[in-house]
Amino acid sequence: MIASIVQFLRRDVTRGVVGTILLKVGSGALAFALFSLAARTMSPDGFGIFATWLSVAQIAAVVGLVGQESLLVRFLNEYRVEDRPDLTKGVLLSSLKISSVAMLIVIGAIAIVASTRGDGWLLIVAVSAYTAVSAGLMLGSQVARSLVSILIGEGSREILWRVVVVLFLLVALFGHGQLDPAELLAVMTIAMSIGIVTQIVAVARVLPDFRGTAAHFETSRWRSSALHFWVASILEAANQYFDVILVYWMLDPASAGIYFAASRLANILALLSAALYSFGARRLPSLYFSRNHQEFERTLRLMAEVTALCVVSGLLLIWVGGPYLLNLFGPHFAAQHWVLIVLAIGTAVQAAGGPSAAILQLTGHERIYVPVVAANVALRLVGFLVLIPWLGVLGAAISATASLAFATIALNILCRRRTGVDPSIFVLLRFSSWKRGTYAVRGAEPGE
Known part of the structure; x- marks a missing residue:
């Protein structure tokens, strides 16, 4: 057994997946420290307001990017395999121009909405600046991940700035300082x-x-893909952040803060999905476009092995240590253990489903991805409207988990049908997940 484990860990794909997961776990630990310290240095209502505006800013950043972050992942990998520096230059220039203009429009909309609500000018400036910098960091991380390494792309986006903010919050906590949302958002913006x-x-x-090199542009092709990527990104951001806004609107700021804390903890398992996406987005497209289906299959199987191990250990951690982790946010958070468990089940199902969304988007099937995510958002919204008045925060958690399970199952079915690949952990029960001769990427015919 020991020899098998050592051999497993020596595989290049295993090291890559494990390294990416460790990077995500490190960023998750820092995020947990950041939010728990923020809750300790704010009032319950203040933390809820901070969580709500943070969610608004994250959604706005995705809207302002107009799908360019996913577009770059898609085409930078393709053009690198084809050795087309002219198109690489063109897509970089195009994406930077489009996202810059769109971000200015989004920031203006945030300022108008916040001012009509009667929010202070300091909070408006802080939210606007955070939105712009967050979008820039998101776009830059995709380029760095594709052209440099996962460590640079994800480390700069997830690790570096959080270390700075955590140190600031520790100083504020030990100095018995009381922060307001605008101050913390300003510090986060500077660090990012x-x-x-x-x-x-x-x-x-x-x-x-x-x-x-003269820049060449495939404008019509980029525009078509960017539209679908944009809609998908907005729906994904809504899945992740709109919950907090709805809880704030339907209940109160303190409840929004509680749901935010529980969902961040449940994201211990969602970090696995994010790690798999980061690794897959760098490795799988080049294998797919170069038709190296043997290595493609091998990579997916090893990713599934690591996933299965992490899902089981993550659920055990949430079940046993959930109350202690929640208590780090404050005593009134510890009573929400069942909310955390329900949310963790949803993220575990998503992680077990593997990188189906990434495979569909990065192989030219982004159009069928969008309706599934839209149905997920609609189902979650209906569940919130029905269950929150009845069960409160727990109702929100049940709705989120049910909709996430639906989307995961649907995406896996579509991935198997359109690409011939089973990205879930169930691939371990089969001899092969790749149907020989099946190439669902645009421009390729079956049997090529």
């Missing part, structure tokens, strides 16, 4: 700017010299 600078420096070092 460091991550953007890191990304720019790293990407500039690996980009080819474009000065003698």
Whole structure:
């Protein structure tokens, strides 16, 4: 058994997946520390307001990117395999221009809405600045991950700036300082700017010299893909952040803070899905476009092995240690253990489903992905409207888990039918997950 484990850990794919997961776990631990310290340095209502505006800003950042972050992952990998620096330059210039203009429009909309609500100017400026910097960090991490490494792309987005904010919050906590949402958002914005600078420096070092390369544009193709990526990204962001806004609107700020804390803890398992997406987005597209289906299958199987192990251990951690983890946010959070368990079941199902969403989007099937995510959002919204008045925060958790399970099952079925690949942990029960001769990418015919 020991020899088998050692051999398993020596595999290159295993090391890559485990390394990416460890990176995500580290970022998750820092996020947990950040939010628990923030809850300790704010009043219950203040933390709920912070969580709500943070959710609004994250959704707004995705809206302002207009799908360009996913578009870059899709086409930078394709153009690198095809050795097309002219198209690489074109897609980079196009994405930067479109996202910059759209972000200015979104920031203006945030300022107008916040001012009509009567929020203070300091909070309006802080939310607007955080939205812009968050979008820049998100876009830069996709470019850095594709062109440099996962460590640079995800480390600058998830690790570096959180270390700075956690240190600031520790100083505030030990100094018995009381923060308000605007102050913390301002500190987070400044810290995230460091991550953007890191990304720019790293990407500039690996980009080819474009000065003698004429940029070529596949505008119609990019526009079509970006639209579907954009809608999918907005729906994904709504799945992740709109819950808190609805709880705030239907209940109160304190309840929104409780739901936010429980959902962040449940995301211990969602971090696994994010890690698999990060690893898959860097490795799988090149294998798919180069028709290396043997290595593609091998990569998926090893990803499934790591996933199965992490899902079981993550659920055990939530079941046993949930009350203690919730108590770190404050005594009134500890009573919400069942909310945490229900949310964790949903994220466990999602993780067990594997990177089906990434495979569909990165292989040219983004159009069928959007309706599933839209149905997920609609189902969750209906569940919130029915269950929150009856069960409160627990009703929100039940609705979120049910809709997430529906989306995961639907995406897996679509992934198997359209690409011939089973990305879930159930692939371990089969001899092969790849149907020989099936290429569902645009421009390829079956049997090619």
